[in-house]
Amino acid sequence: MASVPSVSYSITVRLEVPAGGKAVSQITHVVESAGGIVTALDVNTAGHETLRIDVTIATRDTAHAEEIAAALERIADIKIHKVSDRTFLMHLGGKIEMQSKVPLRTRDELSMAYTPGVARVSLAIARNPEDVRRLTIKRNSVAVVTDGSAVLGLGNIGPEAALPVMEGKAALFKRFAGIDAWPICLDTQDTDEIVRTVQILAPAFGGINLEDISAPRCFEVEARLRDLLDIPVFHDDQHGTAICVLAALTNALRVVGKGIGEVRIAMAGAGAAGSAILKLLLHAGAKDVVVCDFKGAVHLGRDDLDDSLRWIAEHTNTSGYAGDLRGAVRDADVFVGVSAPGILSGADIATMRDDAIVFALANPEPEVAPDEAREHAAVVATGRSDYPNQINNVLAFPGVFRGLLDAQADGVTLEMLAAAAKALAEVVAPDELGPNYIVPSVFHPDVSARVAGAVREAAGGRPRSEV
Numbered sequence: 001m002a003s004v005p006s007v008s009y010s011i012t013v014r015l016e017v018p019a020g021g022k023a024v025s026q027i028t029h030v031v032e033s034a035g036g037i038v039t040a041l042d043v044n045t046a047g048h049e050t051l052r053i054d055v056t057i058a059t060r061d062t063a064h065a066e067e068i069a070a071a072l073e074r075i076a077d078i079k080i081h082k083v084s085d086r087t088f089l090m091h092l093g094g095k096i097e098m099q100s101k102v103p104l105r106t107r108d109e110l111s112m113a114y115t116p117g118v119a120r121v122s123l124a125i126a127r128n129p130e131d132v133r134r135l136t137i138k139r140n141s142v143a144v145v146t147d148g149s150a151v152l153g154l155g156n157i158g159p160e161a162a163l164p165v166m167e168g169k170a171a172l173f174k175r176f177a178g179i180d181a182w183p184i185c186l187d188t189q190d191t192d193e194i195v196r197t198v199q200i201l202a203p204a205f206g207g208i209n210l211e212d213i214s215a216p217r218c219f220e221v222e223a224r225l226r227d228l229l230d231i232p233v234f235h236d237d238q239h240g241t242a243i244c245v246l247a248a249l250t251n252a253l254r255v256v257g258k259g260i261g262e263v264r265i266a267m268a269g270a271g272a273a274g275s276a277i278l279k280l281l282l283h284a285g286a287k288d289v290v291v292c293d294f295k296g297a298v299h300l301g302r303d304d305l306d307d308s309l310r311w312i313a314e315h316t317n318t319s320g321y322a323g324d325l326r327g328a329v330r331d332a333d334v335f336v337g338v339s340a341p342g343i344l345s346g347a348d349i350a351t352m353r354d355d356a357i358v359f360a361l362a363n364p365e366p367e368v369a370p371d372e373a374r375e376h377a378a379v380v381a382t383g384r385s386d387y388p389n390q391i392n393n394v395l396a397f398p399g400v401f402r403g404l405l406d407a408q409a410d411g412v413t414l415e416m417l418a419a420a421a422k423a424l425a426e427v428v429a430p431d432e433l434g435p436n437y438i439v440p441s442v443f444h445p446d447v448s449a450r451v452a453g454a455v456r457e458a459a460g461g462r463p464r465s466e467v
Helices: 023-033 062-073 086-091 107-113 118-127 129-135 158-177 191-204 217-228 236-256 272-283 307-315 325-329 346-350 370-374 397-406 414-426 447-459
Strands: 006-018 037-046 050-059 079-085 141-146 180-185 207-210 233-235 264-268 288-293 334-337 357-360 379-382
Touching: 006 023, 006 037, 006 062, 006 086, 023 037, 023 050, 023 062, 050 062, 062 079, 079 086, 118 129, 141 158, 141 191, 158 180, 158 397, 158 447, 191 217, 207 217, 207 236, 207 397, 217 233, 217 236, 217 272, 233 236, 233 397, 236 272, 236 334, 236 357, 236 379, 236 397, 236 414, 264 272, 264 325, 272 288, 272 307, 272 414, 288 325, 325 346, 346 370, 357 370, 370 379, 397 414, 397 447, 414 447
Parallel strands: 141 180, 141 207, 207 233, 264 288, 264 334, 334 357, 357 379
Antiparallel strands: 006 050, 006 079, 037 050
16 A cells, blocks of 8 residues: 555546635645645636536545545535546556558558558568568567566466556657557467467567566576577566666665675575576676575575576575575675565664665565665665655666667677666766665656667677577
């Protein structure tokens, strides 16, 4: 439940009120007394005796919205006509659409865009398949593919329920990088079926963005598709998160005057995001890392190691620490959490070294309460928009795909991810850098262009290490 009123739970209430008197002040008083915030008040229609008013109110959650609506209904001489959830209104009919880029006003234009003129273009591509990137939407298109098995923090809710999230992702691609992205929600959670389906859909796209596929299947899906396809395959839950974490950590370390090769890092979460973050941190020079899952530290002495956990054990925890997360955090310089809410307290953060860095990224409730963490750590970041230093993947994936598409890249490498993180970190100017500003705003005008340029340049280099 949200602790404070949020636009995510905002409602618009249409009220009919007497034209004279104190109706407006009564409305505001009732809403504020119930813990809501009036963010807008618009007169819809006006008459001699009554006014029809639309009141927009930020609330904490659905139950709170219903409580406020009931309180308004109890005001004498006021009638409620309609209560609208603004988030649901935004989603009516979907959030994206397809539009033609060319005019179709005359017979001549129709003949060039479609038959018979289009046949010449098809034959040209048949003769030289590489022309498909030049002459079709493939040069600017990404498939956003999910099976609905790990959607946001909601879990395995299925392909239909995942569609609004994938639409949102497509809208972000367009808004921040000008990329045409298409939500592909698959009614299967069979790894072979997912891989085969994406393989046979791939000719229409310049890149594949895998989204909200649960671990460990997501690792196999991505690895197999990379081997099968000649276009980039990017799992945003893994690589987008990793880019943002490395960028934020780069700047946080600058704030506290430490180097990535000298700090001790404790991580919570060994799934898709945690594994990708770890690989990129190691690539960037991290040397002392302990990763914990719900069973404690990952180490070679555990008897439950699958392939992914074994890789982690082989590349981290050189001391063989076998305790729990709290012990791993003690005397660490950095904590990175991509796991579960409320698993640490402020007292745990107090056991970290001086000038500690805490990235508590579980959403919507972080691993440790941000206010508690800030009492003991020098820099704190979360995945939330209501605290400074929000680690948000939209900082990365639009620019990454813009660079990949522009370079006509055939894959994604660690060098590209590291270049993206470096560029993202450098968007924050030295005179802006501070404990509460280690990553730029998602609306910063330079983010996507700088990330895209870095990825485009890295895509032209050799040798390359596969992600």
